[in-house]
Amino acid sequence: MALLEIRNLHARIKDDGREILRGVDLVIERGQVHAVMGPNGSGKSTLAYVLAGKDGYEVTEGQVLFDGEDLLALEPEERAQKGVFLAFQYPVEIPGVAGMTFLKTAINAHRRARGEGDLSTPDFMRRVRDASDRLQMTQDMLRRPINTGFSGGEKKRNEILQMTLLEPKLAILDETDSGLDIDALRIVSNGVNALRDPERSMLVITHYQRLLEHIVPDFVHVMSAGRVVRSGGKELALELEATGYADYGSDAA
Amino acid sequence: MSAEPRTLKTEAELALAEQYRGARAILPGSAAVARKRDEAFATFERLGLPHRRVEAWKYTDLRALMRVAVPVADPPNPVAVTAALTDADALAGIDRYRLIVADGHFQESQSDRQALLAEGVEVATLAEFLGFDHPSVLDILATPPGAGEDAIIALNAALATDGVVLIVPPGTIVSKPIEIVHVSTTTGATSSYSRSAVQVGAGASARLVVTRTGPLGIGYQANSVLGLSVGAGGRATVVDIAADGDRSQHLASFSARVAEGATLDHLALRAGAGLSRLQGYFSLEGEGAGLTASGANMLDAKAHGDVLLLIEHAAPATTSRLLYRNVAKDDAVGAFEGRILVRPVAQKTDGRMMVNTLLLSDSAEFAAKPELEIYADDVQCGHGATTGQIDETAVFYLQSRGVPRKEAEALLLKAFLAEPLAGVGDPALAAAVEPLVDAWLAGAPE
């Protein structure tokens, strides 16, 4: 059984009824890394949000199986607890909620869902320290409220920190490379690569072939106007870099 | 104030008149005090219970909301006091002096009066104080000027049984917080009237905690008045916590006068009461006086919570910072009215007022009305109010990390309510009141 099976997925925006996903098909096996590329507005983030369970979208057709289970029937927190992790294109700033409190709450929510007890504070501190050291995050960043006052690149590192600590089965990275300087791109990519595992799959949304030199995908898909219009190996990314999306039609609204 | 003559009295008003007639002879105080009480009750009778046409009470129509006036509580049984105190020790972790007023009566044996006296603080009970032969005694029964004529404060002056009077002499730094504990112990619905006064002398410093608690499920009524003054260069912190029972009605009034170069940090926490009214009158009377007024107001179930604050800048270069945060859920109804009043002499006033409210259900309601009234030209004043729902983007972000929706909301609400707590200059005290917010968040019904 594949880890993730997306079949003919249609979704529209609740507010105005506009259909954004128009029949997405995508199957991800355990341990595979899939890259999704495609023009602005083609529905990549929408796909990520629908998988994570964000409100505001209505699925009108199709289905999503995660580990054989109907993913769309679950609450967002249940999806997370079962192993879906979305690294946001625009991570949210939450002033007033301490980052460490948040990390601990999130880790313990995962543990409780598995029927395990809460992590002890020393264990928690050690895990955070190990993961943040690898991502070269400062103590000051950890002490601040969630993402508050973080630079764009710092927010992206913080997403990968959370992913490292939560150990998902499926990591969806939505433009995690955007806004990263050259060194940060390497640090973040190393962080992601450290999590590659035969049991863990990744869906990497990006505009840049450069990221895929660091996080080498098994498959590359092109999304356009709410559909996967072409799939191939990692060389497809190089081809797109040279030719652009002209062949796939425009998504301009 | 309503000028129309009233002949029809409500059941509650009639009962109050009966209670006053019955209590008159046994209420503490000299003959002069008794005359003052009669005057105060006459004022109450003339005004009647406040109703919506009384401008200052337009969000709390007591004539409609206070249908009955339950009997005045008898002095409590010491065993019940001890039990109530153990149940309701909100600040158990904080080393402090405690002065206990139970059902409107000072409890000598459970209070730390001697220890406070040893620190140089003068302590009298209100009952003792009203018996002193000194002209200033009557001042304690006066209504603060900012309140105008207020029926509820007048009613308190008429019926006040006890309370504490504290004088912190000039230059005295009180080493520990002083808590004035108000607790209702009765198993039947009773009322209590307490009045206290705290004077912090010039250059003195004191931290005061005022707490009020009472049982669930009992329609007790509490009317309390606190008069505070901070002398020149003095410093006072006041944390006013009301965690009343769900069927209680709690009417609290306070006044605070801040002299030249003195500062006052005031924090009000409200949760639990069926009906709660907090009315406060701050007056910055001396040049350079400073005020931080903060509040966390938590309303749930069918609670009705109303806060009215007046901040008067009556001297040059005075500063005020107000931040109130309100959360209303279920069928709760709340209001906040605040006014910064800048007198002509108060040039270089710097005053800010901000009220933020979160409504957690469709049926919760909240009215926020911050106002400025400025009679000086060289001032910096601002006010703002926001009312909204919990930030769904933030909730989703937390949920996407596996945090259940309820917990996610609690984290966000805690962050929202914790900000005013930081306005208390004393971090240990701010930390000590945090569990009250947590308890409300954990226990508040959906």
Ligand SMILES: Nc1ncnc2c1ncn2[C@@H]1O[C@H](COP(=O)(O)OP(=O)(O)OP(=O)(O)O)[C@@H](O)[C@H]1O
């Ligand atoms: N909640 C929403 N309300 C209104 N429009 C939306 C909403 N979410 C997505 N859209 C619209 O759906 C379309 C697809 O957006 P989406 O963010 O999925 O694109 P994308 O492929 O991620 O683009 P980019 O490469 O710029 O990140 C856009 O036209 C966008 O404006």
Ligand SMILES: [Mg+2]
């Ligand atoms: Mg996007």
